[in-house]
Amino acid sequence: MRMDHTMQRSKFLTGHRTDNWWIEPVLVLLGLSAFLAYATWAAFQGNHYYSISYLSPFYSPLIYIKSGVAGAAPLWHSLLGEWPSWWPGFLPASPALLILIFPGLFRFTCYYYRGAYYKAFAGSPPGCAIGVIPQKNYQGETWLLIFQNLHRYTMYIALLYIVILGVDAIAAFVHEGIIGLGVGSLILVLNPILLGLYTFGCHSFRHLVGGGKDCFSCSRSGAMQGIYKKVSWMNSNHKLFAWLSLCWVAFSDIYVRLVSMGLISDWNTWGV
Amino acid sequence: MTKLRHFEIWRGDKQSGQMVSYQTEVGEGMVVLDAIHQIQSESAGDMAVRWNCKAGKCGSCSIEVNGVPKLACMTRMNDYQNDEVISCRPMKSFPVIKDLVSDVSWNYRQNKRIKPFAPKSRDKDGNYRMFQEDIDRVQEFRKCIECYLCQNTCHVIRDQQKEDDFVGPRYMIRLASLEMHPLDTADRIPEIKSEYGSGLCNITKCCTAVCPEHIQITDNGIIPLKERVVDRYYDPIMWLKRKLFSGKKS
Numbered sequence: 001m002r003m004d005h006t007m008q009r010s011k012f013l014t015g016h017r018t019d020n021w022w023i024e025p026v027l028v029l030l031g032l033s034a035f036l037a038y039a040t041w042a043a044f045q046g047n048h049y050y051s052i053s054y055l056s057p058f059y060s061p062l063i064y065i066k067s068g069v070a071g072a073a074p075l076w077h078s079l080l081g082e083w084p085s086w087w088p089g090f091l092p093a094s095p096a097l098l099i100l101i102f103p104g105l106f107r108f109t110c111y112y113y114r115g116a117y118y119k120a121f122a123g124s125p126p127g128c129a130i131g132v133i134p135q136k137n138y139q140g141e142t143w144l145l146i147f148q149n150l151h152r153y154t155m156y157i158a159l160l161y162i163v164i165l166g167v168d169a170i171a172a173f174v175h176e177g178i179i180g181l182g183v184g185s186l187i188l189v190l191n192p193i194l195l196g197l198y199t200f201g202c203h204s205f206r207h208l209v210g211g212g213k214d215c216f217s218c219s220r221s222g223a224m225q226g227i228y229k230k231v232s233w234m235n236s237n238h239k240l241f242a243w244l245s246l247c248w249v250a251f252s253d254i255y256v257r258l259v260s261m262g263l264i265s266d267w268n269t270w271g272v
Numbered sequence: 273m274t275k276l277r278h279f280e281i282w283r284g285d286k287q288s289g290q291m292v293s294y295q296t297e298v299g300e301g302m303v304v305l306d307a308i309h310q311i312q313s314e315s316a317g318d319m320a321v322r323w324n325c326k327a328g329k330c331g332s333c334s335i336e337v338n339g340v341p342k343l344a345c346m347t348r349m350n351d352y353q354n355d356e357v358i359s360c361r362p363m364k365s366f367p368v369i370k371d372l373v374s375d376v377s378w379n380y381r382q383n384k385r386i387k388p389f390a391p392k393s394r395d396k397d398g399n400y401r402m403f404q405e406d407i408d409r410v411q412e413f414r415k416c417i418e419c420y421l422c423q424n425t426c427h428v429i430r431d432q433q434k435e436d437d438f439v440g441p442r443y444m445i446r447l448a449s450l451e452m453h454p455l456d457t458a459d460r461i462p463e464i465k466s467e468y469g470s471g472l473c474n475i476t477k478c479c480t481a482v483c484p485e486h487i488q489i490t491d492n493g494i495i496p497l498k499e500r501v502v503d504r505y506y507d508p509i510m511w512l513k514r515k516l517f518s519g520k521k522s
Binding site: 009010015016017018019111114115118119124125128129131132135138139140141142145146149150151152203204206207211212214215216217218225235236238 | 336338339340341356359361364402403405406425427428430431432433434451452453454456469471472473474475476477478481482488490491495496498499500501502503505506507
């Protein structure tokens with residue numbers, strides 16, 4: 001039964017709020033747009049993604065490597081060897097293009113980002129108690145956006161990426177067989193930590209480790225509730241870790257790129 | 273020490289209405305509801321405002337203060353600048369009865385649609401047993417005072433006019449409290465997906481933002497329900513697991 005509305009519906013972007021409600025969606029719009037622009041540019045470069053023993057997280061894991069490219073990783077780093085001949089010529093031979101889609105999908109379907117970009121990009125709603133972009137028949141996440149329900153599968157792949165980037169972080173402490181330390185090592189070690197705090201706080205992960213259960217005391221060990229509580233803490237800070245990990249992964253690529261291009265020097269114990 | 277403050281209050285009924293200006297002296301510690309009552313006694317004896325406990329626990333005085341859904345009794349006047357005009361409107365999502373009072377009976381009808389609590393059999397000694405760790409989550413939802421600020425701010429109801437298809441955040445929380453209850457045996461997942469409209473929520477967290485009890489409506493209630501819907505309808509591995517083992521509630 002429809003409600004009899006006396007009050008008129010608000011027009012798009014209008015409402016009676018007098019506070020600065022628009023600041024957060026504008027920051028989200030600018031932040032995500034800047035990240036998308038930089039990540040796309042960096043992914044299409046296909047060069048300067050490796051230096052000393054630092055591998056940019058945008059390019060890891062390296063499935064194929066095109067040798068001879070400036071700032072490319074050595075061929076032994078590649079999982080499947082030299083760049084394949086079947087790769088379409090109109091696309092640059094960039095290892096990032098093979099792998100970035102997976103963490104990208106994880107973030108795209110993330111519950112936090114969904115809420116944030118529906119507000120910032122789709123105006124649905126632009127702010128709380130602010131008029132939405134008019135839609136004839138709002139469908140929410142039931143029709144075109146039904147694929148958002150596959151978030152848990154992207155999360156499984158994201159968990160694998162934490163392991164891969166963890167291995168990269170350890171490798172960043174070894175150069176030509178010598179264990180050492182550089183600014184790049186510290187940057188790359190922080191990367192899987194922040195990604196871990198973000199991914200293990202994912203709502204789907206929380207559901208997997210106990211959220212889907214009605215009874216914690218029914219499990220054989222008491223471990224489930226302990227894990228659930230820790231995951232819930234990370235989940236309550238999901239927004240913070242989403243942004244920190246997003247910014248850090250971009251910063252890591254920028255750092256490796258600048259070192260690889262010779263525009264900055266890395267302070268390290270190897271003296272390179 | 274008091275200060276003269278300027279108010280704009282919506283006056284009207286189902287047919288029509290307008291914003292009317294008032295001025296009143298506001299003293300230290302006053303909340304918006306105090307100021308409204310003062311205006312009522314000084315210059316607008318026929319102004320309607322619903323209230324009861326004045327302690328943020330009955331959920332009666334829900335209005336929109338400067339466009340933000342709030343409890344009038346918990347909104348302090350010193351949250352606003354001294355020269356700021358305070359506007360008070362009835363909740364936009366519900367039909368107006370008079371002035372600041374809206375008809376929230378649509379919410380009661382949603383409540384009646386929900387399959388009630390269906391506890392499992394008692395233990396042999398005639399008691400029910402459950403552990404604190406199993407009801408921690410449900411207890412958060414029991415804090416709800418049914419102020420309907422979340423229902424009012426939810427754009428699915430407020431702007432998208434989907435009140436026939438979505439029960440709203442308050443009742444998603446009620447559904448979560450039933451679905452997560454360790455003693456409950458009823459299965460509401462098919463209704464949560466189809467009749468109650470979990471898929472219409474696009475998790476923008478406005479309901480959480482306005483909740484005076486600080487219930488994490490989206491993170492702890494709606495999203496876990498959405499995940500349970502995914503278990504049932506969108507996850508092929510869970511489907512296989514159910515086929516191989518059982519379809520019982522976990």
